[in-house]
Amino acid sequence: MGDDDMSARLPATAWAVLGILSFGKELTGYEVRQWADHVLRFFYWSPAMSQIYSELKRLEQVGYAASRTVTGDDTRTKRVYTITGAGRNALSRWVGGAPVEPPVLKHGAALRVWLGHLTTPERLRQIVSQHRDNAQRLHDEAECSRQSAAEMPGWVYPELVARWAARYYAAERDLAERMLTDLDELR
Numbered sequence: 440m441g442d443d444d445m446s447a448r449l450p451a452t453a454w455a456v457l458g459i460l461s462f463g464k465e466l467t468g469y470e471v472r473q474w475a476d477h478v479l480r481f482f483y484w485s486p487a488m489s490q491i492y493s494e495l496k497r498l499e500q501v502g503y504a505a506s507r508t509v510t511g512d513d514t515r516t517k518r519v520y521t522i523t524g525a526g527r528n529a530l531s532r533w534v535g536g537a538p539v540e541p542p543v544l545k546h547g548a549a550l551r552v553w554l555g556h557l558t559t560p561e562r563l564r565q566i567v568s569q570h571r572d573n574a575q576r577l578h579d580e581a582e583c584s585r586q587s588a589a590e591m592p593g594w595v596y597p598e599l600v601a602r603w604a605a606r607y608y609a610a611e612r613d614l615a616e617r618m619l620t621d622l623d624e625l626r
Contacts, residue, residue, distance in 0.1 A: 449497070449533075452486050455479060456494040457503055457522060457530050462593075465507075465519040468492050478588065478597050481581045481604030495520050503529055552618065563622055571615035578608035 459474045460466060466474070468491050475485040486494070498504035503526030506518050522530070548570035555563050585601035588594045 449501075450494075451483075452490060453494045453497055454530065454533050454537075455483055456486070456491060457498055457526055460498075460504060460520060460522040461527060461530055463522075465509075465521045467517050467519055468495055471495070471520070478584050478601050478604075481577070481584065482600055482607075498526065502526070548615070548618075552622075560622060560626065564619060567615050567618050567622065571612050571619070574608045574612035574615060578605050578612060581605040581608055 455475070456471060459471050459479070462474075468488065471491050472485070472488055475491070479485060495504060495506070499506055499520070503523055504520050505523050506520045508516050508518055511517050548566055551558075551566050552563055581601055581604035585598055585605055588598035588601050591597075
């Protein structure tokens with residue numbers, strides 16, 4: 440199987456994990472998860488630990504990542520992963536050439552409003568208010584991540600994406616406010 444065949448078969452999560460490794464530092468699976476929780480979760484998702492380890496193993500099998508065992512400060516051994524040259528080349532090809540898919544929206548609050556005929560207007564207002572508050576919290580967290588990324592040398596693009604995430608959650612908060620007004624107009 441050729442390199443392009445394998446690249447076409449990798450799921451987006453594998454590319455996300457490989458992307459985390461592309462910043463040039465050896466990372467444990469746990470550290471990959473920390474990176475995912477820091478910024479990736481705002482625009483993609485934060486994969487479970489089991490999925491991270493599965494993707495690291497898959498990336499290593501196809502030659503896009505390499506690992507080695509090191510002894511930690513507490514004398515326990517741990518496995519660290521790094522991107523290979525082939526992995527960096529494949530990731531660059533994927534970034535530059537993979538089709539851009541539309542995002543898949545799974546919006547729990549919108550689904551509940553859509554089913555509003557099955558509950559009370561007061562409960563719908565509670566649901567949308569909770570969504571608005573969650574969006575504000577996520578905006579604040581994304582802004583914190585943006586500020587952290589802005590302080591890191593070479594993190595100009597992660598900072599831009601964190602800025603995008605902060606704007607997205609601000610817009611989501613504002614849409615929820617508008618939905619609350621729309622619900623009031625139904626009374």
